[in-house]
Amino acid sequence: MCGIVGYIGNKQASKIIIDGLKRLEYRGYDSAGIATLNGKIQLNKGKGKVANLEKMIGDSQNGSIGIGHTRWATHGEPNDINSHPHISQNGKLALVHNGIIENYNTLKKKLNDQGYEFYSETDTEVVAKLIESFLEKDSSSLKKAVQLALHQVTGTYGIALVHSDFPDQIIVARKGSPLLLGVGDGEMLIASDASAVAAYTDKVVYLDDGEIAVITKDDYTVESSDQVELTKEIHELALSLEEIEKGGYDHFMLKEIFEQPKAISDCLRGRINAEEGTITLGGIENVMDQLVNANRIVIAACGTSWHSGLVGEYLFEYLAKVPVEVEYASEFRYKEQLIGEGDVMIVISQSGETADTLAALREAQSRGALVLGVVNVVGSTIARETDAGVYIHAGPEIGVASTKAFTAQVTVLTLMAIRLGLEKGTIKKEEAQKLIKELALIPSKIESILENTDHIEHISRLFSYAPNFLYLGRSYSFPVALEGALKLKEISYIHAEGYPAAEMKHGPIALIDEMMPVVVIAATHHTNDKMISNIEEVKARKGRIIAITTSENGEVSDLAEFSTIIPATMDVFSPLLSVIPLQLLSYYVAVNRGCNVDQPRNLAKSVTVE
Ligand code: AGP
Numbered sequence: 001m002c003g004i005v006g007y008i009g010n011k012q013a014s015k016i017i018i019d020g021l022k023r024l025e026y027r028g029y030d031s032a033g034i035a036t037l038n039g040k041i042q043l044n045k046g047k048g049k050v051a052n053l054e055k056m057i058g059d060s061q062n063g064s065i066g067i068g069h070t071r072w073a074t075h076g077e078p079n080d081i082n083s084h085p086h087i088s089q090n091g092k093l094a095l096v097h098n099g100i101i102e103n104y105n106t107l108k109k110k111l112n113d114q115g116y117e118f119y120s121e122t123d124t125e126v127v128a129k130l131i132e133s134f135l136e137k138d139s140s141s142l143k144k145a146v147q148l149a150l151h152q153v154t155g156t157y158g159i160a161l162v163h164s165d166f167p168d169q170i171i172v173a174r175k176g177s178p179l180l181l182g183v184g185d186g187e188m189l190i191a192s193d194a195s196a197v198a199a200y201t202d203k204v205v206y207l208d209d210g211e212i213a214v215i216t217k218d219d220y221t222v223e224s225s226d227q228v229e230l231t232k233e234i235h236e237l238a239l240s241l242e243e244i245e246k247g248g249y250d251h252f253m254l255k256e257i258f259e260q261p262k263a264i265s266d267c268l269r270g271r272i273n274a275e276e277g278t279i280t281l282g283g284i285e286n287v288m289d290q291l292v293n294a295n296r297i298v299i300a301a302c303g304t305s306w307h308s309g310l311v312g313e314y315l316f317e318y319l320a321k322v323p324v325e326v327e328y329a330s331e332f333r334y335k336e337q338l339i340g341e342g343d344v345m346i347v348i349s350q351s352g353e354t355a356d357t358l359a360a361l362r363e364a365q366s367r368g369a370l371v372l373g374v375v376n377v378v379g380s381t382i383a384r385e386t387d388a389g390v391y392i393h394a395g396p397e398i399g400v401a402s403t404k405a406f407t408a409q410v411t412v413l414t415l416m417a418i419r420l421g422l423e424k425g426t427i428k429k430e431e432a433q434k435l436i437k438e439l440a441l442i443p444s445k446i447e448s449i450l451e452n453t454d455h456i457e458h459i460s461r462l463f464s465y466a467p468n469f470l471y472l473g474r475s476y477s478f479p480v481a482l483e484g485a486l487k488l489k490e491i492s493y494i495h496a497e498g499y500p501a502a503e504m505k506h507g508p509i510a511l512i513d514e515m516m517p518v519v520v521i522a523a524t525h526h527t528n529d530k531m532i533s534n535i536e537e538v539k540a541r542k543g544r545i546i547a548i549t550t551s552e553n554g555e556v557s558d559l560a561e562f563s564t565i566i567p568a569t570m571d572v573f574s575p576l577l578s579v580i581p582l583q584l585l586s587y588y589v590a591v592n593r594g595c596n597v598d599q600p601r602n603l604a605k606s607v608t609v610e
Contacts, residue, residue, distance in 0.1 A: 009187025028072025352380020
């Protein structure tokens with residue numbers, strides 16, 4: 001996600017744009033930039049936060065029309081040259097973008113053939129030059145050139161652009177990335193969300209997908225994708241600024257839980273073809289042979305990322321028949337090192353900066369292993385030091401408790417395991433088609449879980465003061481049990497333990513009594529019968545059973561005191577669904593306990609120390 005702000009009116013645009021960008025930094029903070037018009041484009045941009053940009057420009061940025069951007073990198077590392085705005089070859093057009101242009105390579109080649117050169121690695125620069133190429137043919141209308149260019153683009157965008165030959169207008173267009181207009185008196189603003197305009201107006205117009213708007217300081221017109229002029233409703237802003245930055249949610253963690261359908265859709269975008277039964281993972285295609293011939297895969301990570309690695313173990317072993325070992329990165333780096341040539345390490349890290357994971361990566365590389373990254377933050381240290389990798393495209397995760405990064409990591413590991421299975425022939429095309437078809441349904445299945453959270457809130461109220469929790473699961477649900485326990489521990493400060501369900505009878509069952517809430521994750525077909533036996537064992541000792549199960553497991557629901565029903569899916573995908581109620585349970589318990597959900601005590605979002 002990135003943040004976009006624009007202004008056209010009678011005031012100095014730069015101050016309003018900088019203020020707006022600061023309010024959007026939660027959407028990304030890799031780099032920031034601004035372009036204003038004062039006879040010609042004045043462009044300032046660079047790596048780092050908006051405050052760095054503010055210092056860079058001082059009072060030097062002139063003009064009462066301009067656009068600004070704070071970046072969450074998706075294509076091209078966070079550095080000066082890749083930061084937005086991006087400009088046309090003739091320097092007359094400046095453009096900012098939020099989204100992913102899937103066919104940017106094809107367009108770039110076509111523009112190269114027309115003599116256009118590129119200075120950055122971004123997909124955004126391609127859009128700027130594509131618009132320029134249409135203006136070269138017909139310079140009468142900037143809007144028309146933008147429409148023609150966008151008809152050639154596949155992917156998602158929210159764009160804003162200015163052009164020195166059209167100094168009285170800003171053009172914006174949206175498809176898949178939010179954009180709104182702030183309607184002022186003798187001035188207009190544009191932004192990715194209302195927090196950037198709320199200080200200047202409470203009247204906003206939300207653009208919908210496919211729409212393009214031409215904005216002047218006194219007016220605006222909006223057209224649909226088939227060039228029909230639209231009359232858009234003006235909404236009154238009712239949210240406080242603080243709330244708006246969280247998109248109306250009370251906490252970033254809750255917002256990020258609810259962002260998971262979009263995060264997984266973004267993670268899948270441009271990578272799956274259900275009809276063909278194919279998966280394309282550009283970041284690892286050139287090391288596929290080494291993956292196919294790997295003696296084993298060692299997964300190294302910490303915390304929640306280690307839990308997604310455990311899911312990865314089941315996935316790679318089942319789909320690609322390759323032995324997998326999952327290591328705590330902190331343990332791996334100090335044990336007898338047997339890793340070497342022919343081994344593959346996969347390091348998983350949301351932040352891409354976790355010290356132990358980085359150390360494990362370097363250790364494995366120094367011994368000749370191929371190291372792949374599954375990372376969220378583009379251009380982070382781990383992403384840059386791995387030999388290859390796959391970004392999870394989950395967008396900024398602000399809440400310390402990781403939620404959407406976990407499901408996006410598991411999604412990437414699933415894609416990698418299917419891709420490797422196809423390459424090795426351990427899964428056939430027909431199976432891949434079935435798998436990918438179901439995987440494509442996961443975002444909507446998560447959506448359906450998120451539509452009704454009242455019963456989870458109810459359960460959380462009953463158990464917010466339990467001294468301990470147990471989480472039990474088998475197979476794919478065992479890592480989910482660990483993840484659910486970690487979520488509860490780290491934000492509610494209640495002691496919780498995840499355990500393989502069958503292991504209970506080897507000791508921990510002594511903990512069970514009527515004071516012990518036991519969360520059982522019974523969401524995988526092939527272990528269901530055994531889970532029922534484990535539930536019976538807990539019930540016989542008066543444990544308070546909270547089941548996460550599917551509508552197909554009626555017997556589990558009958559046995560449990562409380563049940564959360566999730567949509568049925570293939571076992572391999574069950575973690576993507578069964579984890580959602582556990583995230584919500586931990587969130588509501590923490591809120592009931594008055595805990596600081598987004599910044600729990602003693603914790604940090606990225607552990608860059610050993
Ligand atoms: C997860 O909720 C925690 N915040 C923590 O365990 C985290 O997953 C761990 O520190 C690893 O971080 P990383 O994914 O950025 O490497």
